Amino acid sequence: MSEGPAPDALTGDVRDAFGGLTPEEGMRLLQEGELAVEGRLTAASNATLYCTVSDGARSAACVYKPVAGERPLWDFPDGTLAGREVSAFAVSQALGWSVVPPTMHRDGPFGEGMVQLWVHGDTTVDLVELSRSTDCPGLRRMAVLDAVINNTDRKIGHLLPTTGGHLYGCDHGVSFAEDYKLRTVLWQWQGLPLTEEALTALMRVRRLLADPGSGIAGVLGRHLTGPEQHAVRARVDLLIQHGIHPYPSPDWPAVPWPPV
Template identity: 40%
Template sequence: MRRRSRPLLLVRTTDQPRWTYLSQGQRPHRFGGRLTQGAIAIGVPLNLEQSTLDLINNGEIVSCQLTPAGSNYTFLAQLQLGDRQGLAIYKPRDGESPLWDFPSGTLYKREYAAFLLCEILGWDFIPYTTIRDGPYGIGTVQHYVDHDPKQNYYSLTEDKSNELRKIACFDLVANSTDRKPNHLLVDAANKLWSIDHGLTFHSDTKIRTVIWDFGGKRIAKSHLNAVRNLARQLESPEGRVQELVDQLYPDEVTSLQRRIEWVLDEGKYPGLPGRARRRRD
């Protein structure tokens, strides 16, 4: 018999980052094996062990630790599948704060759609994410990235410039309306990750981001080619592209296509030239 999900009695209203750093004493057992990120989609050769994928997709959530900061309910979840254990971030639909400009109960779908978009573009800066059931009902479960809490957008050095350009291009396409400094993480391997994409894909263009480093600069040809390929796939969506479309309202899909057209036509990042943040080498 399927267990009934637990009710969430209130929704928090703080405006802090939805992920938090946990000290060694606070962390449950980590994933066994490599902590590498990947994707299921064909054509994206990323390195996530199948056993870890199975754990995130099918593992039992044996415990949930509510993170102390965030505008929505966000849990550090411990998963178990057989003798394998690991960590993930669980964001249930029923823990989403009501917003005046986004339809209620859709943020988890947008979080998943953002992962799909990143995957389809052939990029790998969003941790593996899926939609599944949990102790508090349906929501997203995302691969946990152990990271340095002292690192965020403001501390990134020059060697992260290319990845920042890619994320900035992604934000234009996804219509990111909540890109905060702490939404950029650096893991132990010095890889840059992007998290917290629930406020995306609105039908009205309302990009709100801290990444204005590249105003007036050309978007890399490789990034534009990835966006152009997405535009072609959206004309006759199938597979993962159809799955992306299914997470959105029809007018949001139309707006997505218009933003893609705008990005390709302009070929430049919006913003004021000369306002780039100076970074350490």
């Protein structure tokens, strides 16, 4: 994807998060390596498999979510959850912030699905305290990403801080609904002005979405419906126009349950 992160988008050295690999090396490994299922994450509501991906010379841990293991959702009747995860990665890359770990759509042992590099996080971080922070740039970037993709399930457990200082987020399968359904634990900036960094990133996304040949336009075109793609553009336009972080909807629960 041509619109990769800006040179200063990654905070600290993130190779610790991916077993010594850079995000670019990890992405190539996800694309070219062989998937071997090691186990299943039983707490997940859909089939979520812990895997090793290897090309013979290097290996890394990853998550594989096959489309065949998805449960139908009444409010996301079209497309796949795996496709929405890949779309969230495309938006993250277009913003230039690397909020979402390297993610791609490919075939696997149980058919096509989403594969994402496993983040070896910093277990010393108090995630509840982190989720309430108002001075963490990575967390504020995540709040902007969630507003763009209309994330309906940003829980505290989806925060993945690394020992190198960068913050990733996972589980974006229930995103990109046409109707406003933002549901998150990150409401501390509601109504506050967006940062200049955020506005610059959003204007970049708007330009890329208008270019049919851009990476993000191609990914969203493959995995989202036409109305969902239009809704993404509308949300970006509204964020730029008003220049503030959004408020919760009065017609939709503001915080996912359970929040952790």
